[in-house]
Amino acid sequence: xxxxxxxxxxxxxxxxxxxxxxxxxxxxxxxxxxxxxxxxxxxxxxxxxxxxxxxxxxxxxxxxxxxxxxxxxxxxxxxxxxxxxxxxxxxxxxxxxxxxxxxxxxxxxxxxxxxxxxxxxxxxxxxxxxxxxxxxxxxxxxxxxxxxxxxxxxxxxxxxxxxxxxxxxxxxxxxxxxxxxxxxxxxxxxxxxxxxxxxxxxxxxxxxxxxxxxxxxxxxxxxxxxxxxxxxxxxxxxxxxxxxxxxxxxxxxxxxxxxxxxxxxxxxxxx
Amino acid sequence: xxxxxxxxxxxxxxxxxxxxxxxxxxxxxxxxxxxxxxxxxxxxxxxxxxxxxxxxxxxxxxxxxxxxxxxxxxxxxxxxxxxxxxxxxxxxxxxxxxxxxxxxxxxxxxxxxx
Numbered sequence: 001x002x003x004x005x006x007x008x009x010x011x012x013x014x015x016x017x018x019x020x021x022x023x024x025x026x027x028x029x030x031x032x033x034x035x036x037x038x039x040x041x042x043x044x045x046x047x048x049x050x051x052x053x054x055x056x057x058x059x060x061x062x063x064x065x066x067x068x069x070x071x072x073x074x075x076x077x078x079x080x081x082x083x084x085x086x087x088x089x090x091x092x093x094x095x096x097x098x099x100x101x102x103x104x105x106x107x108x109x110x111x112x113x114x115x116x117x118x119x120x121x122x123x124x125x126x127x128x129x130x131x132x133x134x135x136x137x138x139x140x141x142x143x144x145x146x147x148x149x150x151x152x153x154x155x156x157x158x159x160x161x162x163x164x165x166x167x168x169x170x171x172x173x174x175x176x177x178x179x180x181x182x183x184x185x186x187x188x189x190x191x192x193x194x195x196x197x198x199x200x201x202x203x204x205x206x207x208x209x210x211x212x213x214x215x216x217x218x219x220x221x222x223x224x225x226x227x228x229x230x231x232x233x234x235x236x237x238x239x240x241x242x243x244x245x246x247x248x249x250x251x252x253x254x255x256x257x258x259x260x261x262x263x264x265x266x267x268x269x270x271x
Numbered sequence: 272x273x274x275x276x277x278x279x280x281x282x283x284x285x286x287x288x289x290x291x292x293x294x295x296x297x298x299x300x301x302x303x304x305x306x307x308x309x310x311x312x313x314x315x316x317x318x319x320x321x322x323x324x325x326x327x328x329x330x331x332x333x334x335x336x337x338x339x340x341x342x343x344x345x346x347x348x349x350x351x352x353x354x355x356x357x358x359x360x361x362x363x364x365x366x367x368x369x370x371x372x373x374x375x376x377x378x379x380x381x382x383x384x385x
Contacts, residue, residue, distance in 0.1 A: 028329040036304045036325045039351065043305035046347060065320020 001042055006054040011041070014061055021067040028071075037064065095123040096140035103143040113151075116144030124238060149236055156221070157214075164213035168205060208265045215258030222251035285317060289327055291370060292317060294355065294363040297337060301354035304328065328353060336362055 003011060015034060022030035044060045045052050082097075102116030120141035193200070225232055226248035233243050289311075296302060296310045307328070308321040318324070331337045336359035341349045355363065 022326070025326070027333065028326045029333070032332075033325045033329055036328070036351070037322065039303065039348075040305045040308065040321070040325075042347060043303075063320070064322035067322065069320050070323045070326045 001038075001045065001052060002050075003052045003057065004054060007052050007057040010054050010057055010061070018067040021071070025071055040064065092123065092127060093137070095119050095126070096137050099123065099141040099144050103147065106144075106147070113144055113147050116141075117148040120144045121237075145239075149239070152235070157218070160213045160217040161210060164209050165206075168209045172205075204265055208262050211258040211265070212262035215255045215260075215262055218251055218255035218258065222248050222255055225251065281316070285319065288317060289323065290331070291363075291366050293324060293327055293331065294336070294359060294366065297353055297355045298360070298363055301340070301352040303350040303352050307353065331359065335359075 015037070018034055018037065019030055022028055022033055041057070041060055041064075044063075045056065048056065099116045099119045102112045102119060106113035106116060123141050124145075226245040229243050229245050229248060232240055232248075236243070292311055292314060293307060296307050302310070304325060308318065308324055311318045311324065312321070328337065332339065332353075335356055337353050338356050339351050339353055342352055344350045
């Protein structure tokens with residue numbers, strides 16, 4: 001057979017799939033069938049005067065069908081079908097299935113979510129301009145993307161609370177003497193609500209710490225994101241393609257609201 | 272639901288009929304694989320994917336219902352011809368009789384319901 005380079009590659013892949021599929025079927029002779037298939041292709045293309053192109057070969061192979069379709073149900077176990085899909089399936093599918101496996105096993109061993117995320121990103125990079133992203137199989141690799149992006153988002157937004165609360169907790173006794181103004185204000189509030197003064201002070205301190213630390217950190221973060229919106233688009237690909245500096249300023253507004261709340265608490269207690 | 276039932280039914284029917292069709296195709300003369308697919312393709316709706324017949328031929332050969340012989344071809348390399356064995360011919364007669372009985376019964380049923 002006089003095949004073009006692309007056609008030869010396509011034929012080799014088809015025969016590899018045929019061998020892998022039929023090797024697991026004990027009732028047929030895979031070598032003989034491969035020979036038959038080659039004879040069939042040769043007979044089908046023998047009238048072609050020029051080199052056989054990949055599109056011509058594809059027409060013949062489409063008529064032959066996928067080797068998986070040839071075998072009756074039950075001839076190949078579901079496990080063999082999965083293994084075969086991994087070994088010979090299109091790269092798109094293999095990576096997508098690997099990603100979903102990582103996602104599932106990640107509930108037992110969470111670092112696998114990172115591996116799944118990397119695989120999903122590789123798949124996205126590989127199919128950047130293909131319609132693959134609009135097809136239902138995107139839900140095979142979206143879970144790993146979503147879970148890692150959600151975890152990173154949560155950490156990026158709230159990590160500041162850990163050191164902030166730790167510092168307040170650590171120096172609580174040291175700062176109490178300086179909170180005499182606060183204590184007086186809290187007494188008034190506690191009296192009117194029927195609570196203990198220290199409970200009101202604790203709550204006020206926690207709310208102040210949370211709003212002040214989050215407000216300050218989100219202000220810095222939003223300014224950084226506004227300067228470099230590309231970073232967000234790259235990390236949250238393909239979900240944040242429309243992210244812009246303007247959208248980063250929404251976080252700036254939220255951070256200013258938090259800072260204003262922190263200041264209001266301070267002002268109310270101090271006055 | 273109806274379409275799914277029809278699809279299932281035609282798939283099952285085709286699978287059962289393919290072996291009978293292959294054996295019948297070989298009853299007249301020996302044929303090579305490609306010729307068998309061409310003959311079977313003439314029966315509308317029977318062959319969906321042409322490659323399906325090769326595992327069936329392999330199974331028939333394993334069961335000694337058909338056998339093969341290599342013959343030189345003027346159009347290229349030697350071709351592998353399939354032909355029915357005595358056992359295959361005997362089974363084909365049985366299968367055809369059985370199918371004719373079923374078919375006659377179905378025709379009667381259809382006639383009675385009209």
